[in-house]
Amino acid sequence: MGSCISNGRINMNWAEFFNMGGYAFEVWTSWGLTLLVLLWFVIIPKHRNARIKHEIKRQIARETRLENTAP
Amino acid sequence: MNPFTSIWTFLSTTYHRLGSPREFYRISRYVTPVFGFLFLTLSALGAYFGLFVAPADYQQGDAFRILFVHVPVAWMSLFVYVVMAVAGAIGLIWRMKMAFVVTICSAPIGAAFTALALLTGSIWGKPIWGTYWVWDARLTSELILLFLYFGIMAVYYAFEERKTAEKAAALLSVVGVVIVPIIHYSVEWWSSLHQGVTVFAEGGPKMPPSMLLPLAFMAVGFMFFYGYALFLTMRNRVLINERKSKWVRALAMGESI
C-alpha cells in the first residue's frame, strides 16, 4: 500500500505520513506516551496478579509446614 | 412481571453480586476481556480515522492530530475522578466494600490520565502557543487535579489499617470533587489561552464530522480502557484484601471458583 486512499488524504506515502506535516515530534510523542501509559496499566496488573497468587501459595505452604512441625 | 420490577430485581442482584469481592472476582473474569476487546477495536478504528483519514487542519496542519489523544485523555481525567467520588460516597454511606476498591484502584489510573493530559497538552502547546507551559486557569486547575489524585493515594498509603485508609481516601475524594466543575468551566470563567468548549457546545459541536468521528471512537474506546484497567487492578486488590479467606486460598492453589 503505497498511499492511503481516502476522502481527505489522497496520494500520501509513508514518509509523508510519518513526517506529519512537520509535526512528527509532537504528534508521535503524544501518541507514543499515551500508548506507553496504556500498556503499563495492562502489563503491570497482569504481572502482579501472578505474583500475588504465587505469594499466597507460598504463605499457605509455610503455614502447612508450621502446622506439621508443631506438635 | 412488569418491566420496572424486573429491571429493579436485575439491578439489585447485580449490586449485591458486585458488592461481594468473591462474586466480583468471578464475574470480572468474563467482563474484563470484553472491555479489553471493545477498547482495542474502538481505539484502533479511532486511530485509523484520526491518523489516516481525517484531513489536516487548515490552521494547525497535522499538529491537530494530538487532539485525538489529548481530548479523550483529558475527559477521562475528569470522568475517573467523578467515578471515584461517586464510588467513595457509596462506600461511605452504604458501607459497600467494593466501592472503596473502585475508589482506590481508580486513583492511579486517573492520575495517569491527568498526567497524560498535561503532557500531551503541553506538547501541543509548543507549536500552537509557542510555549510548553503558561499559568492559565485550565492548565493550572488540571495540575491541581493531579495533586489531588496524589493526595488521595498518599492518604490511602499513610494509614496502617486498611479500613481506615479506605474510608479516609474515599472521604477526601468526595470532598475534592469540587475541582471538576472548576476545571470544566475554567475556560468560561477566566479568560484563557486554552480552547473553549468545542464538542459539547451549545448549538452542536464546532468541529467537522471528519474530526468528530475519530474523536468519538477514541473517547468511547478510552472509556472501555478505563473499565479494563480498573477491573485488572481491582482483581489484584481484591486478592490482597481477601488473602486470608478460603476462596482466595483455593484460587491460589489452582482451584477455580
Next chain:
Amino acid sequence: MVLINSVFCKTKVNLTLMPSTQAISAKNLSCTRGDKLLFENLNFSIVSGECLHVTGENGSGKTSLLRIIAGINRSETGELVWNNENALVNLSFFAACAYIAHKDGLKNELTAIENLRYYQQLESNNSNSDQNEEALDEALDRLKILQCADLSAQQLSFGQRRRLAFARLLVSNFSLWILDEPFTGIDKNGRALIEELCVEHLEKGGVIILTHHQSLIDSPINAYRKELKLSELDGS
C-alpha cells in the same frame, strides 16, 4: 469462645432514686482487629444495679469491646440494645454513657477544675452556676484532689490525673459507666474510694461495665458483679 460466668449475687435497686430501670444487652457482637478475630457471637445482658466485669488476658479484646459499647468503634455484626432500643440510633444512650479509658481526656493547659467544668457544661442543663461550682468542688473533694483544684493537669501526678478523670462521673448524671482499668495508678485509699463510688452508683440503679486484671472477690463491687470472660480464640 466466650463464656459468661454469672457470679452475680444480689441486686438492690433503689427505685426511688432512678425511676426507670436501665438495661443494656448485646447480641452477637464481633470484632476483628487487623487480621485477627478477637471475638464473635458475643452476648451479654445487664440491668440496673449490675456490674459487668470483663476479664481476659492482655490482648484478648477487652478494650476493643468497651470501645464498641461506647460507640467509638462499630461491631461488624449484631447489635447493642439499650432500654429495648438499638443503642447506636438512640441518642439517649450516648447521653447516658460515660467512658473512662487510659487516655484521660484532660487538657494539660487547663487546671483541674477547668477540665472538670468543661465536662460538666457538656452535660448539664442546670444553669445555676453557684450550684454547679459547688458540685465541682464536691467532686474533687470526694476524690481527695481538692488541694490540686488550681494546678494545671500537666502538673498532676499520674494518680491525681486518674482521679480527676474519674471525678467527671460525679459531676454529670450518667447511668452507664464504662471503665477501662479504673484502678490504674491509684493508691489504696483511692481504690477504696472509687469502689465506694461504684457501689453507690449501682445502688442508685446505675450500670457499670469495667475491666480490671486483679480479682474483685474482696471488693465491695463483687456483690453486684457479673463476669464476662474473653478467651483467646484459635486462629482463622
Next chain:
Amino acid sequence: MVLINSVFCKTKVNLTLMPSTQAISAKNLSCTRGDKLLFENLNFSIVSGECLHVTGENGSGKTSLLRIIAGINRSETGELVWNNENALVNLSFFAACAYIAHKDGLKNELTAIENLRYYQQLESNNSNSDQNEEALDEALDRLKILQCADLSAQQLSFGQRRRLAFARLLVSNFSLWILDEPFTGIDKNGRALIEELCVEHLEKGGVIILTHHQSLIDSPINAYRKELKLSELDGS
C-alpha cells in the same frame, strides 16, 4: 518527714555472675514541684540484690524521686552515689540504669521487634547479629508477646505495650532497674512473669527501685524488699 522501714530480709548475691557489687545511695535529696516541697533530706542506700520499694500516696513524689534518680530531673540538694562515685558525673551510672515509666518510649510506627532492636543496638557492643536477633525473640517470648513481634506498637493492646516496654530490660545489661508502677495494665500471668524476672535480676546481683501501690507482701520480690515511704509533708 521520710521514713525508711527496713523490711529487708535476705540477700543472695551470686557473685560469680556479676562480679562487682553494685550500690546506690542517696544523701539529702530534696524536691520541690511548683510551690510544693515534696520531700527533703531524703536518704537511702541499697546494694546488689536489694529492691527499694518506694511507697506513698498519690502525689507524694514517687515519680519525682525516680526521675531524679534516673538523672532526668535534678535534686536541689544532696547527691546520689553510685559505686562510691557521684552518679551525675559518672557515665557508667547512666549506662547501668534503665527507667521504665508510664510513657513507654515506644514508636507507634515501628513494629514490636523493631522497637526492641533499637534499644538493643543502643546498648550492646555485640555485633553478632544472629545472636542479637535471637536475644530479641527470646525477650519477646519471655514476656509472651512473640506473636505480636511484627505488629506495629500502635496496634498493641495496653498490656502488650507495657510488656514490650519491659522486654527492653532483657535485651540489654542494666544493673539498676528503675520501674514506675511496672504492673500497670498487666494481667495476672504477666505480673507473675515480671516478678519472676525481677527476682532473677536481683539474684544476679542487680538493683531495683520501683513504685507500686499494692502491697508486695505476697510477691516473691518481698524477700528482697526495702521500703521507702514518702509521706505527705505539712505545708511550709
Next chain:
Amino acid sequence: MNTLTLYFRREWQLMFRNTSSLIQPLTFFIIIALLFPFSLPAENALLQRIGGGVIWVSAVLATLLSLESMFHSDYHDGTLEQMLIHPRSLPLAMLGKALAHWTATGLVLSLFSPVLCLTFNIPSDQIWVLFAGLLLGTPSLTLIGAIGAALTVTLRRGGVLIAIIILPLYIPILIFGAGMLTQATQGLDVTSQLYALAAILTLALTLSPFAIAGALRVTIN
C-alpha cells in the same frame, strides 16, 4: 450551654492559656511575608506588584501551619474520643472549634494585613480590596483545612500530608482572592470575585462541619 458556644469558648480558653498561641499565627504571617523582600531583588516596583499575592500566600501558609495542631492534642489526650461518644452534635462542635480557630488566625491576620500592605507600598484603594478578600476567604481556609487536619490527626508527620491534601482545595480561594487584587490594579470591578468567595464560604460553612465530623469518625478507632 449551646454546643457551638461551648466548644467555641473552650477553644478560646485553651488558646489563651497557651500564652503566645494567639499572636503566633500573626507573627508567622508577618515573617513569611517579610521573607520575600530578603530573597528578591530590592526594587520597589517589583515588590509592589507581587505584594498582594505574597500576602495571600502568607495567609494560606500561616493558616495551614496553625491547622496542623488543631486536633492533635485532642487526639492524644483522648478528648476526641469523648466527643465522639457524646450525643451533642459533632458537626456543630466542630464548627465551634473551627470558628474559634479562625478568630485566632484568619481574623487576626486579616485585621493586620493593611499594615503589611503599607510595607509593600500597596496603594490604599487596593488595601481595602485585599482586606475584604482576606476577611471573606480566611474562614473558608480554616473550615476546609480542618477537614485535612481531621483526616491526618492520627498520623505522625501529618503536617505535610495535610498540606498535600488541602492546598489543592485552597487554590480556588487563592485564585479569586488574589485575582481580585490583580483586577483592582487594572481598575476593574471585583464584585464577581467577592461573590465567588462568599459562595465558597457558604458552602464551606454548611458542608465542612459534616466532613470534619465524618473524617474524625473514620480516623479515630
Next chain:
Amino acid sequence: MNTLTLYFRREWQLMFRNTSSLIQPLTFFIIIALLFPFSLPAENALLQRIGGGVIWVSAVLATLLSLESMFHSDYHDGTLEQMLIHPRSLPLAMLGKALAHWTATGLVLSLFSPVLCLTFNIPSDQIWVLFAGLLLGTPSLTLIGAIGAALTVTLRRGGVLIAIIILPLYIPILIFGAGMLTQATQGLDVTSQLYALAAILTLALTLSPFAIAGALRVTIN
C-alpha cells in the same frame, strides 16, 4: 554501633515506615512554589524574575514545616527521656538525627529544584547556581531549625513558635542563597556567597548539635 549511624539509621527507618513521609517535604516544596503563579498576575517575565526567590522561600518553609514534627513523637512517647538518660553522646545522636532529616528534606528538594526552575522559565546557567546554593544552604537550615524544634517540643502549637524563633536565624542563609541568584542574573561572580554559605554550614555542623542537646536538657523535665 556508632552513635551517629545508629540514630541516622533509626530515623531513616522511621521515615520509610511512614510510607509517604519521604515524598512529603518535596511535594510540599513544589506546592508552595506553585502557589505563587496562582496568586500573581500571569506574566512570564514577572515569574521568571521572582522564580529563584520563590524557590528559596519554598525550601525554607518546607524545611520549617517538616522540622516541627522532628522531636514531637520522640517527646510524647518518652523516647527523648530515654535518650537523656543514655550515656551515648547526645550531641552526636542529635547530629545523626538531623542529618537523616536533611537527606529526606533538603537533599531531596535541592535535587528537584532544577525541574521547578524550568516551570518558572529560569535560564539554565542560573539553575546551577540555585542548585549549588540549595545544596549548601539546606543542611544549615535543618541543623539550625532543629534547635528551635528542640526548644519548642514540649509546647502545644510549637509549630508556629518554632517559626518565630528560627526564621530570623534563616535570614542570613536566605540573603546569601537568593542573593547569589540576583548576582548571577546580572552576570556577576557568586563565589563569595558560596563561601559564606559554606562557612555557615561549618558553623552549624559543629555548634548546633550541642545547642540541640542543650535545648532538650532544658525543656524536658
